[in-house]
Amino acid sequence: MSSEIKEVKVIQQQQKKERKPKQKAPKVDKEGTKIDTRKRLDKEGNFPEWYSQIVVQSGLIEYYDISGCYILKPSAYGIWENIQHFMDTRIKKMGVENAYFPCFVSQATLKKEEDELNGFTPEVAWVTKSGQSDLQEPIALRPTSETIIYPAFKNWISGHRDLPIKVNQWCNVVRWEFSHPYPFIRTREFLWQEGHTAFATQIEAEKECHQILELYASVYEDLLAVPVIRGKKSKGETFPGAYYSLTVECIIPTNGRSVQAATSHHLGQTFSKLFQIEFEDEDNKKQLVWQNSWGLSTRSIGVTIMTHGDNKGIIVPPRAAQKQVVIITLHHKGSPNDEMDAKAEELTQILLDNGIRAFADTNEMHKPGWKFSEYEMRGIPIRIELGPRDYEGKKVVIVRRDNGTKSESTWEDLIQNIKKTIDEMHHDMYEKALKARDAHLIKISTWNEFMDSLDKRCSCLAPWCEGEECEKSIKTRSATESIERAKSQSDKEQAILTGSAKVLCIPLKQDSLPEGAVCFQCGKKATTYGCFGRSY
Amino acid sequence: MSSEIKEVKVIQQQQKKERKPKQKAPKVDKEGTKIDTRKRLDKEGNFPEWYSQIVVQSGLIEYYDISGCYILKPSAYGIWENIQHFMDTRIKKMGVENAYFPCFVSQATLKKEEDELNGFTPEVAWVTKSGQSDLQEPIALRPTSETIIYPAFKNWISGHRDLPIKVNQWCNVVRWEFSHPYPFIRTREFLWQEGHTAFATQIEAEKECHQILELYASVYEDLLAVPVIRGKKSKGETFPGAYYSLTVECIIPTNGRSVQAATSHHLGQTFSKLFQIEFEDEDNKKQLVWQNSWGLSTRSIGVTIMTHGDNKGIIVPPRAAQKQVVIITLHHKGSPNDEMDAKAEELTQILLDNGIRAFADTNEMHKPGWKFSEYEMRGIPIRIELGPRDYEGKKVVIVRRDNGTKSESTWEDLIQNIKKTIDEMHHDMYEKALKARDAHLIKISTWNEFMDSLDKRCSCLAPWCEGEECEKSIKTRSATESIERAKSQSDKEQAILTGSAKVLCIPLKQDSLPEGAVCFQCGKKATTYGCFGRSY
Structure with missing residues (x-):
């Protein structure tokens, strides 16, 4: 039995177990001490199980009653929003404009590509009915949008002044894979961006293809603190129809497995030939355009979790986290608890006003220790503790999720210290991941x-x-x-x-x-x- | 023959005509004068045809080879992005978090709702095959996500401290309608946001339901310059299962027809009963949650175009426009054309740096007059003209798309004058639309x-x-x-x-x-x- 098959079984068992039970906070006894009803996490010992457990326990995803489909809860989708923001501002500066193309492809168009390129057909999901009626012709759900977008390019391009064309869309795509599903990493529906560009010359197209690869590397390295290898795919692994495919590959240290983390394809003239996308050059000669397509998906979240998480939970890289900072007040009998809570709320607002995604937990139901474990499980990058002594000294304690180091900060210097901590933590997480990657x-x-x-x-x-x-x-x-x-x-x-x-x-x-x-x-x-x- | 059927025929004819021809810029003769090969627009005389023509000629949408599906080109999607930004920042301040739920619903879950509520079944698109294989069970594409999201709510909620829950998603939905499709207004796939919230008490839920209605009104009035009527739906028009549905309705003055522009449904306990979404209240009693759902779609773009457009083209309200300002240099023989072009680029950059979405057109291929018509057709709110005399006087001319009024501005005062013009134009467009609406x-x-x-x-x-x-x-x-x-x-x-x-x-x-x-x-x-x- 191959390891993959073994993993399938483990995961299938996980899914059965996890689909039903409620994802509640762990139970507490009368003293507020956490009673851990969760499975013990063991990243090194049983990585597939660790991953399947942790994506649920940390509140990133929830299993769904259709296999291969998962619910991205706010803390997962929040990472995606930060990835979107990072990418979107940068591609717009490159002159890329967002658009939206239908999610459906006609059988005829898909077949045209299929006959030539042997693309995605085995994984395509087909709509054949609406209500009680059969459709005249089955309609495919996009596995990717080359065949949807390029017939439009043909209409938009006539002369060299119409070039380059650079469009991108943020959307869902569907690939009805038969291999075992795996949250974020291999899912039947996933979210991604797909960029599609057309140029008058191959030089321009190839230049962009490499620029995008560098942007993808930057998403991983500068936002997600994940080291990547920039490479070219071998012949056998190249995107159907592309002249070549560039890729960023992540190696997950724990098991040495690689994840194709994002790809930038130089399509050359394959699709312009297929869809007759021509332009008149400056000498009034008809020429085929040169094209690229490039995509990065929610898979990136899975890679990030796999890379950084530990046995306490996930560790979300601080620049990408939906919530970057939690402020917890440490109540004691006889302490000015209400004033501390008010201060926590005030500091939260100051952090928010300075672009730091913070929230306060001043709830009395749980003891601080319970909260510490809970937010460690959820991977909140930075914890701020505000106890009676801190309050008296107009200070707080800053605790990093990645290595547990503590430092003090006055209230006055909090913004700059948090910003510094975010940068240092990002840097250290990247360096640690790089070292682990290089060791594997x-x-x-x-x-x-x-x-x-x-x-x-x-x-x-x-x-x-x-x-x-x-x-x-x-x-x-x-x-x-x-x-x-x-x-x-x-x-x-x-x-x-x-x-x-x-x-x-x-x-x-x-x-x-x-x-x-x-x-x-x-x-x-x-x-x-x-x-x-x-x-x- | 009803007017709707008449309109269908007109539109179907339009579609046939428009699907094939390339959407090029109009031809020019040797002098650069525009030869208008486009259909004459007549908003008052033939509104359905005017609309079908204008959404294509202005470059907002492109017809697609699957009926009822349209390509949202960058200028249309850019409006949607501005609507998203407007909405998203405001709902986040209300404590709503974005998430993403699968686009598929199992037959069993959908049937559960259908039996009780008689919802969307006739319009549901069914996936029955993947590749060459039949699925064990048909799977529906979401027409809306109540049945997808509420089983998860059941898992997320156990005590009163888990409430309220407020999630939203930005996504595509599919309703395979048989009535005639109409760009933006009635399409088989469309983009929207759907908010889903659960509260411990009906009072809180109803309060939010009305807050959201006011937010929707604000999207129309403060962003899209479209007046709306805030109302409650009659029994016959209420969302299946809702206690009541609030709506903002737009009346299109040209034909007096109304568009349901966005809805906020107070679902009461219908769905919490159906999906057993319970919580323990402070007295440890089981209670059903109180719910709302609310949505605003790309239909809003259609309403905006219908409301403001004229026979020169569309008029995009300035706060919502993908591109708010175009700078055109007026070249003459013997003028410092290169310097003027450089200045245009410089002013563009200054505008961009100040958050104004501007671009320059210094292209020599077309004469200014051609460009004026082109950008009027595309509805760019503000045109800045920079001719030799303006250049000499360190000035520009600002021209408003909505009423053609011209004003001068020094380069120094440009930012503040453009900001002022945006606000005035928005105000005037709204007032004009309100007057026209009230007259109808x-x-x-x-x-x-x-x-x-x-x-x-x-x-x-x-x-x-x-x-x-x-x-x-x-x-x-x-x-x-x-x-x-x-x-x-x-x-x-x-x-x-x-x-x-x-x-x-x-x-x-x-x-x-x-x-x-x-x-x-x-x-x-x-x-x-x-x-x-x-x-x-």
């Missing part, structure tokens, strides 16, 4: 080393021939051999993961190959370093 | 006066009994009698519209009824003034 990304040169590092839950950099046959062999051979390895090592403490590995990308930043380097798999002349591993 | 809203007291005013393309205020039978009679009787009237008056210049009229709303702001007032239709005792007319 091993440079190897032989097949055996490759299989060994997979067993150690690592992805690899290896000299590669870039051959299409070799690409296929990597998949089949790693699948077969990992099963054999698992059999012979079943007594080990940490079970060996099985399942096929593949080319994740060819990193854009390349070390130079050693003289006479050969492919780690087939032994032919190596032409590049590739990045290999198991993926989601 | 007549107070009457007899059935004959009612039919007469429908013939004059007006909606009416009339004393009404609020009886359910009477409500039905108004529909049937107005349909029959308008056909008779049309027959007997076929020689008149402006053809009488036919089709049934109905109760639009019961205005919240009521004049006191005269002593002994009777219902305009059935003669029973009148209990209120109702608003009546034909609607979209």
Whole structure:
């Protein structure tokens, strides 16, 4: 049984368990001490279960009665809104305009693409009825919108002055996948942005394709504190019809698995040929436009949770968090509790007025200890404690979620200290994630080393021939051999993961190959370093 | 043939014509003079055709090859983004959080609602296949999300401290209507926000229901410069399951038809009973929650276009426009054209830096006159002209789209003058629309006066009994009698519209009824003034 299949079972069991019970706050005894009725979290020991548990316990998502569909609760959607804001302001500066295209594709249009490009058909959801009536023709729900948008491009473009065209939409898409669903990472409906652009020249198109890749890297690195590898997809992994696909790949340190985190495709003239998108150039000659398409989805939230979370809960990177700061007053008998609560509300308002997403919890139902665990589980980046002594000294204590460090701040300096803490915490979270990632990304040169590092839950950099046959062999051979390895090592403490590995990308930043380097798999002349591993 | 059916035919013909041809800029002769190949616009003479033409010619929408679906081009989607921003900041201040729920509903859940409430089933689009495989069970696309969201509410709520819950989502919904589609106004897929809230007490719920209505009125009045009537829906027009529905209604002066512009429903305990959404109150007693749902859609863009447009094109209210200002340089031989262009770009940047959505058109391909018409068609609220004399005097000319008035501004005072112009223009557009609306809203007291005013393309205020039978009679009787009237008056210049009229709303702001007032239709005792007319 492959690790993927094992994971499916675990997840399916999780889903059954989690779909029904109410997501309440943990129970407390009479003293207000938390009685933990939740499952113990063990990120290192059982990562798939940790993830399935934590996305629910932290209040990010809720399972839904249609498989592969999840409810994004406000704390998850709030991260998405911050990603949207980050992206949207930057693409608008690049001259991209938002638009909205229908979610339906006619069978005829989809077939046109399908015949040529062998795209998404197996995953397409079809609407065939309205009310009690059959539709004349089935209509597909968009898995992506190339076939919806490019016929419009044909109408919008006639001369070179109509170019470039740069549109983007924020929308839902549907891919009715049969592999096991996984919250955020593989869902049948997901939210994304899809950018679609057309240029007069290939140079301009390729330049943008790389700019967008850099923007995606920035979303991960500068907003989500997640390190990524910028790379190009191998032939076998390129978007159907694209000349090439650029990608940012995240490696999840805990299991060494990679996630394709966002892609920017240079479509070249494939679609302009297919949909006859032509323009008259300055010499009045008809030319086909050069196109890109690029997308980043709610999958990014899953990557972030996987990267940063611990056994206390999720850790939301502070720049992306829906709520960045919680202020908790520490009530004691005989303390000026009402005044402390009023001060907490006042500080909250000051933080809000300064663009910091804060809230106060002055509720008396739970003791501070209960609240601390609760907001740690929810991943609120910064906790501010206001106790009687702090109140007296006109101070607060600032506690970071990522490493628990405490510092004091006067009320006066609170804004600047919180801003500083946000930046430092972001920086430290990124550096920690980078270190962990690098520890799970091993440079190897032989097949055996490759299989060994997979067993150690690592992805690899290896000299590669870039051959299409070799690409296929990597998949089949790693699948077969990992099963054999698992059999012979079943007594080990940490079970060996099985399942096929593949080319994740060819990193854009390349070390130079050693003289006479050969492919780690087939032994032919190596032409590049590739990045290999198991993926989601 | 009813007016609606007539309109269908016109629109269907329009669609056939408009679906194929490219939406290019108008042709120009050698001198750069515009050769108008577009249809002449005649808002007063043929309103349905004017609307169908103008939404395309102005570049707001593009027809799509699936009936009832339209592409929202950037200038339309930009209006939606401004509506979103306006709404979103205000609902967040009310404590509403955004979330995202799946677009799919299982048959079982939908049926549960259907059996009880007789909701949307005839309009529901069903997914029955994925790829080549049949789904085990058909799955519906959301026509609205009560049945999707409220089972989650059940999980989120256990005690009174979990209340209130206030969530909202920005999303697409699908209603596969069989009546004729009409851009923005009646489309099979549309964008909207849907707010869903739950409270411990009815008082809180009802208070919010009215607050939201006032917010919707503000979107129309303060952002879109469209006057609305705040009202309550009659029994026959109330949302299925709601205790009552509040509505803002717009009357389109040109034909006197009303548009239901946004609704806020007080659902009472209907859905909490259906989905068993209970909480323990402070005395540990189980109680059902009190709920509201409220929505505003892209229909609002259609209302705005219908209200303000003229025979030169659309007029986008300045606060809502994607682009608020275009700067056009007036090139002449021997003038410092390059310097003027540079200044135009500089002023554009200054405007952008001050939050005004401006762009410059310094393109030499078209003469200024061509550009003037083009941007008038596109409804850009403010045109800034920069000619040689203006340049010399360090000035510009500001031209308003709504009334063509011109004023001068020095470069130094530009920001404040543009801000002033935006506010004045908004105010004047609203006042003009209100005057036109009031001229098409007549107070009457007899059935004959009612039919007469429908013939004059007006909606009416009339004393009404609020009886359910009477409500039905108004529909049937107005349909029959308008056909008779049309027959007997076929020689008149402006053809009488036919089709049934109905109760639009019961205005919240009521004049006191005269002593002994009777219902305009059935003669029973009148209990209120109702608003009546034909609607979209």
